Amino acid sequence: MRTPKKITPPQPLTRHPANPIITPDQMPVPCSAVFNAGATWFDGHVLLLLRVENLRREVVFHLARSQDGIHFEIEKEPIHLPLSKTEERYGRGLRFDIRVTEIDGTYYLLYASWIGSYGSVLTISTTKDFKTFETLPYLSEPSNRNGVLFPQKINGLYARLDRPQNVDGTGRIWVNYSPDMVFWGQAMPLNLPVTMWAKHKAGAGCIPVKTPQGWLIVYHATAMTASTENYYLGAALLDLNDPSKVIAAPKDFILAAEKDYECMGQVPNVVFTSGGLVMPDGTFNIYYAGADTRMCLAQTTVPKLVDFCLRANDEVEPQIKANFF
DSSP states (O other): OOOOOOOOOOSSOOOOOOOBBBBBGSSSOOOSSSEEEEEEETEEEEEEEEEEOOOOOEEEEEEEEESSSSSOOOSSSOOOOOOOHHHHHOOSSOEEEEEEEETEEEEEEEEEEEEEEGEEEEEEEEEEESOOOOOOOOOOOSSSEEEESSOOOOBEEEEEEEEEEEEEESBBOEEEEEESSSSOOOEEEOOOOOOOSSEEEEOOOOOOOOEEEEEEEEEEEEEESSSSEEEEEEEEEEEOOTTSSSOOSSSSSEEEEOOOOHSSSSSSEEEEEEEEOTTTTSEEEEEETTTTTTTEEEEEEHHHHHHHHHHHHHHHHHHHHHHHO
């Protein structure tokens, strides 16, 4: 008797046919790369905060606006974010990988800042109009990056995901809490499983999306090959009241570098997200960078991604016990 062939469920993400949606050639200023954009809704438009590297490889952030979330108009002048006290003393104004969270009409821009030989620290600026910005004096000690702020308080406290780094650049996702955006603590690691595609490091990506089943996160993780560090995107559901608890985390990744625009660039084999938005028609747009060079778009829906996570629910506990850290 023949064993029935196992049918692999389809992946929940679909690359947009217009990919890549923003390239260096489309920028209003000369640059070598445009990637790792934060995303938010503002004034009825999709707003991306693009990480742009000029021809001196200096990093600036440019605003890009869109009505449909696919075709963008990009401002020629970069935004100006004041230096934090940490940056004034030790930094060079090198910022990267911005995330944008709106809470009660204030937009919080959370990004990494390079602080000389110390490495990167998390920094946060706020705005209400994306014209004027205020920067908090401190946010984290080094070395830390991939900071993502939850869109609402949890148990009366602000909450963020981040990635404290080991000396070799690896690290895992932690959750921290704060009463005032200044003092942070109660740090706990997320008990995400360490799969074959996430053995090297993992970091938070899009702003968490609140669902009845839990906080939906899309994160990046990497694995070393003989020649490169390959990046993947994964998804998971976190407990609504304790995000350090993983409700469901599939063993399967949801996106890997396969297309030319993801495999060829200044850093090969990279898919990296720092922004996602739910569109009016229910489409979940995940904006991601291809090869640290250009902006791309993958699409799904929140229910589809939640269902993808829940199908792995029975595998979470034994997987964690076997592979956690």
